[in-house]
Amino acid sequence: MPPRRAVTGRSQEPRQRFIEELRLLRAQKGVSLRQLGEALGWDWSLFGKMESGQTIGSPEVAQALDQYYGTKDLLLTLWELAAGDPKQFKERYRRYMALEAEAVSLWHFGVSTVHGLMQTDEYAHALLVVGGIKGDELTRQVQARAGRRELLVGEDAPPFRTILSEAVLRTALEDPAQWRKQLESLNKAAERPNITLQVLPHGSRLHGLVSTDVMFLRLPDGRTAAYTENAHHGELIEEIASVERLQHAYDAVRDLALSPVESRKFVMRMLEEVPCEPST
Template sequence: MPVRRVVTGRSQEPRRRYAEELRRLRTTRGLSLRALADAVGWDPSHFRKLESGETPGGPEVAEALDQFYGTPGLLLAMWEMAIGDLTQFIQKYRRYMKLEAEAVSLWHYSASAPPGLLQTAGYAREALATGWIKESELDQQVKARMSRREVLEGDNPPLFRVILSEAVLRTALRDIAAWQEQLEYLVEASERPNITLQVLPFSAGPHGLMNTAVMFLRLTDGRAVAYYENDLRGELVEEYGSVEDLQRRYDAMRDLALPPAESRKFILRMLEVLPCEPST
């Protein structure tokens, strides 16, 4: 049997492939993003997000581009596959949210940002805005993120252990007052009986979860599941061996983290060195 040849080096992931095809069609025509926007009628920044994979856009854009490029139905079909891939992600995330609400304990590692369960409204607003969420949807998204904090409240909240990379505490918001509020909230949260907060300092060196934020959920039936994510996507892990591998990485990293009392002092020192806001 002849060896199968690779006929293209392009991505096999539907959303990324869609973005690549949009970029290929535009550059083949020798068009800039501005020229394409002028011809089709959308803002150039929207096409930039489509071609970078930040958003798949809507079907009306795919149809308009099909007509413009003379590819009837091709881009719309690719968009449908890209959305199908995104839908699978949304379904997994919804399942994770359901499991999170039922968990008896949660263990989290934050690589670059405070976990959603410990974010203030000011932090959530600035962080979500960097994802190019429409202004009309921003308030709703912030409200939804704030509602997640209810998981850690009530008469019988789950135990929550969180390890923050020092990078989380060094990446300040542009709004100094909002950043101060976030740091103060972390200190307050660390004093609750159901929350254990630790800081992993840069001096700890490399570890097994350097670029991965991960949450472990211990469920009522004794099972553990994990959810890891980056800026573009997340993955729910339920297979025992894979969860155990992530757990071993977490345990090894936890041994390098500062104890809770020292971690609280670390955050308080960060508060002490915050720049004063200019007087008005």
């Protein structure tokens, strides 16, 4: 095998380097994408998407490829570099937004915040400010989230289920009036026939999404994609086995959540706890 360039955090194009290594190693092995998929137990189309740059896959896939090619941790290291690349994050998120717009149904679990599709302008503004967004970019992102809400409005709006951890409903905005508006917006949205709101109360047992926000998108061709996110990182997941594992975890969370009727009552109780504005 020819000598390789050093893999360091100073690489200027980690995503492209990852793609080049995937193509090179498969060519040297002399196997087709289909043969690679059969050998590793993944859908062969995943490897095609990785080699074309549509996705970087998951760390589990990178590890499996390292074992198959006998490259120790080379591909896993390159995967980590590509996953941490800000440009790669933006590309993943743009693809997620495109898939969200065409989804025929959506279901979500939120650990600490309301999903962007359900945020009021005031909530979105406060959340973005805490994240360090300011100036014209802040205005642009708030407007973008307002536009996204239109996805769930109208006769052709897709079904959307959101399960919110109780922590979401107890993490109030600093301004009581703005927080009241967000809770009222959630309650009103839950009246629409295409939206289902559930609450996962404190005291529920441990589950597989205890620290993970996730959105599932059922696409017109029958596939399901998932997007997991925390405050610092987001990952679009399209590999079938990985999505199915997340779906099983989501099903367990749904079983632990309050019913839609009880959840709306819960939101109403939260509204009653919001301080009223003093009379003048």
